[in-house]
Amino acid sequence: MATSFNMLRANDLIWSFVVGNYLLGKEPVPFDLLYWNSDATRMPAAMHSFYLRNMYQENNLAKPGGITLDGTPIDLRKITTPTFILGTKEDHIAPWKSAYRATQLYGGPVEFVLSASGHMAGVISAPGSKYGHWTNSSNPATADEWFKTATERPSSWWPHWNEWVTQFSGGQVAARAPGESLRAQRQRGARRRGGGDRRAVGDVSVEVIRILRGQGVENCFLLQPRLNELISFGSGKWKG
Numbered sequence: 001m002a003t004s005f006n007m008l009r010a011n012d013l014i015w016s017f018v019v020g021n022y023l024l025g026k027e028p029v030p031f032d033l034l035y036w037n038s039d040a041t042r043m044p045a046a047m048h049s050f051y052l053r054n055m056y057q058e059n060n061l062a063k064p065g066g067i068t069l070d071g072t073p074i075d076l077r078k079i080t081t082p083t084f085i086l087g088t089k090e091d092h093i094a095p096w097k098s099a100y101r102a103t104q105l106y107g108g109p110v111e112f113v114l115s116a117s118g119h120m121a122g123v124i125s126a127p128g129s130k131y132g133h134w135t136n137s138s139n140p141a142t143a144d145e146w147f148k149t150a151t152e153r154p155s156s157w158w159p160h161w162n163e164w165v166t167q168f169s170g171g172q173v174a175a176r177a178p179g180e181s182l183r184a185q186r187q188r189g190a191r192r193r194g195g196g197d198r199r200a201v202g203d204v205s206v207e208v209i210r211i212l213r214g215q216g217v218e219n220c221f222l223l224q225p226r227l228n229e230l231i232s233f234g235s236g237k238w239k240g
Contacts, residue, residue: 002040004052009092033120062105080108084164086157088115088122100143111164112139112146115157125156133157 006013020026028034043051060066065073083106087096096114103110115122116131125131134150153160 002037005093033124037120062101076102076105077107079106082108082168083110084161085110085112086115086123086161087112088118090116090118091122093119097143100146103139103146104141110139112136113157113160114147114150125158127156127158129156131156133160135160 017028021028054060054067058066061074062076064075064077067074083102085099085102087094087099089096091099100112103112114134115125116133117125122131125133132152132154133156134147134152136146136150138146138149140146140149
């Protein structure tokens, strides 16, 4: 699947590496997003073929009853749950104008947001990001109409999503501490998650490093930016 999508932007995602790395002998510039992206999706050939043909070539998911799974025809018009749709302006895999058409398909309220940048960087765009986003309180018939009346906003779209989803939540509860008993949770007012007492099985940072090195990843500096948050939850120190 990764190869199929890379071919959509072959100059940037294939030939630039052939020229720079193979012909010119340059070392790839360390880039955490591309390192993460190299862990490609793995799926059976039949599923891969079904996905590309039905979702892209024939666009059957957009057609009422166009796809049947486990004997159930899928009709997006019957979905009345509030829906948040994100498009990214430079996306080569799911062009934002194509993604916008979904606003006209669902049966419930739809919030559409457009992020700057592309398929990955536009999504993984934390607060403080250099990439802005666009919002609009209405969803006209076409993407061009939507963009003409949209408001451009600085930085990440994440706070906007958080504000949107909060209106449907039941409020905040105290977090559950790993290893804490259910009785202690109830005394603190923490919400019960699952059944039975659970104990902490280990330090997450140590476990992450152990797993990575077990897979032959000795020099983990490329993962550092994306693991900083994760590592902060444990007491182990990163030694990549």
